[in-house]
Amino acid sequence: MRRTFHDGNVTRYPESHFLDIVVDGRALSDSLPGSRGLVTPLNRAWLPGVERAIDELLGVRPADGLDIGRIFLFVCGACGDLACGAVTARLQVGTELTTWSQFAWENGYEPPEPIENAPASLAFETAQYEDALAGAIGRLRLLPYDELAHHGRRFLWPWQWGWRLPKNGD
Template structure:
C-alpha cells in the first residue's frame, strides 16, 4: 500500500507491507468494504517492534488499552495505528477448541460504534490453526521490504542513517 506524505520540500511515498487477514480466501479488508484504503493490520512492517504485542492481542493474551474489554482491533490506520483515525474491531471469543470474531464494528472514538453490514455473522476458527497462523508473524513481517527514509524522512534521522556513506581515504 503506497501513501503520500509531504515532509517539508520532500514528497515521500512510503509503502506499508503488512500481513493481511484472509478468511475463506478473501481479504478482510475487501469483505468489510473498508471506508478508505488506509486501513491495515497491526502486523505492519513499519511497526516491527510492536508485532509481538499485536500477536498477543490477536490470540487473546493482551487486551487492547483503547477498546472495551474483549474487543480486538483487526484493521487500523496505516499512518500510526491510532484507533481514533478509525478501526474495524471485533469481539474476540476464546473457547477451548475454537476462536470466534463477532460483533464487528467501525470505531473511531468520536462517533458511536457502527455495525459492519458486510460482516453480520460470526467467523469461527479452530483454535490450534488460529494460533499457529500467528506463530511466525514477526519473522514474516521482518522479511518485508522497508524504507526507513520513506517512512520517517531525513529530518528525523542522523546523517549516517540517510543511506550515504563517507568516502574512504
Template sequence: MKQSTLELKRNRRKVVAGQTGRDYFDFIVDGKSLIEILEPSDLIGCLGWGCPEIEKHTIAQLLAKELPEPESGRVPIYICPECGDLGCGAVTARICEESESYIWSDFAFENNYEGTVELYSEIGPFAFDKAAYSKVLKKRETEIVA
C-alpha cells in the same frame, strides 16, 4: 458453527499522491481477503508494518492473551496506514478464545473518541480451529525482527 480458515498474505496499500506506501499482512478468511469483504476506506492490516513491540502486543491481543485497548473490548484488525492510531478509525472485532476455537465476531468501525461508528452485522462470526489459528500467528511472531 462452521470452521473457517485463516491465512496471512502480504499486501501493499494502494496509494495516491501524498500517501505513504505500506506493505502489510492481510487476513485471508476462507480464501478471501477480509479487507475486500469489509470494504472500509483506506485501512491496512495490523500486522507486518509497525514496530516489533507493537506487533507482538497485537499478536497477543489476537490470541486473547492481552486485553484489547478500545473500551469496546474489540481488537483492531485493520488500522490507519499512516500512523496506526485508533483515533483515525479502525475495523475491530471481538475475539474470544474457546476450548477448541478462536471466534471473531461483532465487527465494527470505531475510533477512540466516538466509540463504535458502524457495525458490520453482515460479516462473521468466524470460528477458527485453535491449533491452526495459533500456528499462523505464532509463525508471524517468530518472523518479527526485534
C-alpha cells in the same frame, strides 16, 4: 498500500506492507465492509509493536482504547491510531474455536458503529489460529521496509556521509 506524505521540501511515498487476514481463501480486507484503505496491526513498519498486536489477537492482552474483549482488525495505515478509525471485532477464544463477531467501526470518541453487511461471526480452529499468529513476526521481517520513507530524513554525522580520507601519497 502506498500514500503520499509531504515533509517540508521532501515528498515521501511510504508503503505499508502488512499481513492480511485470509478467510476461506479470500482477503478479509477485500470482503469486510469498512476495511478498504486500512491495514492490519501486523504491519512491517510497526515491527517493534507487532508482538503486542499478536498478544491482543490471541486474547492474552487487552487492546488499548477498546472495551475488554475487543480487538483491532484494521487500522489507519499511516499511524495505526484509533482516532483515525478502526475496524474492530469481539474476540472469544475457546479450546476448540476462536470466534470474531460484532464487527464495528470505532474511533475512540464516538460510540462503536456496527458494520452493515459484515458476517455475523467468523470462527477459526484455535490451534490453527495460534499457529498462524505464531509465525507472523518471521513473515513480517521478510517484507520490504524503507526506514527513510517511514521516519523521514535523518541527520548524518560527517563520518556517515560515505566519503573516505585520501591515503598517504594519493
